[in-house]
């Protein structure tokens with residue numbers, strides 16, 4: 001069986017939902033994972049923020065506005081009177097719940113319950129739409145099988161067992177519809193797989209049922225060689241290895257949640273990226289096969305903090321790095337890039353929630369410099385560090401102020417740390433020269 005995931009834009013309008021229907025209605029049994037309609041999760045996050053800031057009235061106004069939008073969508077999606085009425089009743093229950101939430105005291109748990117509503121709405125609506133169109137489908141509630149453990153990792157044994165149980169109950173359906181993104185945590189509270197997490201839901205399900213293939217349907221024709229939001233003349237890449245895709249997703253290619261390939265890599269389950277607006281386009285196939293060497297794609301990750309830790313005692317002192325790393329470990333903060341010299345180590349983090357506490361401890365053993373608003377630019381390709389053209393990189397970047405460089409940590413990745421204000425210029429320059437749109 002295949003698992004097909006459709007993102008926010010793909011279910012973001014009645015027209016697009018009709019496109020999704022025609023893509024999935026091919027007579028094959030499948031599991032379909034849906035995101036919330038585009039914009040909804042952002043709205044729900046804002047509602048939670050308003051509650052956090054004590055702006056109850058503003059939160060309630062936003063809930064009311066969002067509800068109006070859903071009522072309009074339901075009317076144009078469902079002409080069948082009974083289905084229309086049923087979905088309207090569901091929508092009104094969800095918004096009554098959201099209204100109740102605005103009177104609660106803010107907590108992370110409250111926020112998680114609020115943001116979960118987007119996927120619950122989209123799947124309920126879409127399943128009813130399929131019913132109206134005579135397509136055999138069943139809703140599989142993600143909260144009945146999707147669960148993360150205390151380390152926020154998917155609990156795969158539990159997921160396998162529970163998913164098989166719910167699949168058995170709805171055995172006759174042709175198409176199973178489920179929610180992306182949402183899950184339970186180890187205390188049975190509603191949680192989620194972080195923003196963009198529906199991709200991750202799809203590959204977790206893919207691993208749990210040993211799917212033939214996982215397809216991620218979105219609003220672009222696959223993984224491009226550079227970030228199309230900032231760079232002109234990008235093009236889709238037809239094949240990527242799991243390693244290459246994992247590096248790109250981790251280092252900022254928004255098309256994939258950072259963890260997307262993790263669950264399926266060991267079982268060699270291919271992941272295909274496809275465009276809902278242009279289903280005929282090839283897209284990108286992510287698999288175990290590695291193709292040609294050299295730089296294939298560039299991604300960038302913002303919001304990086306660089307910390308330079310300098311100590312006279314680092315000179316020939318055993319255990320200095322261990323002490324440094326232990327501080328980060330204590331504060332559950334992972335490190336992305338590292339460079340060292342005889343007397344200093346520079347490293348980067350993307351989660352600065354515990355920065356103050358980390359700095360206070362580092363301060364006891366070293367002199368520290370902190371630079372915020374940095375970006376990691378990551379160049380990815382099979383055996384990129386060995387490729388004959390890679391030297392060009394240093395020529396191209398003569399004018400860019402590089403704060404750190406990581407070369408050789410993996411054969412498939414070269415990472416540069418730059419100031420975020422130089423990002424667009426750097427990405428465009430790399431694109432023009434490395435992909436030979438302009439020659440040196």
Ligand code: ADP
Pocket residue numbers: 006007008009010035196217218219220222223224225226227228229252253254255256299
């Ligand atoms: P969905 O809602 O379907 O999950 P996303 O917005 O999460 O879609 O991801 C698709 C978007 O990712 C594209 O519209 C594009 O703007 C952005 N993107 C960023 N980097 C890349 C890249 N390297 N290749 C393709 N798309 C990218």
Ligand code: ASP
Pocket residue numbers: 007008035036041042118180181194195196197198199
């Ligand atoms: N709806 C969630 C988000 O916007 C999950 C997703 O779309 O993948 O982050």
Ligand code: MG
Pocket residue numbers: 007196199254255256257
């Ligand atoms: Mg996404």
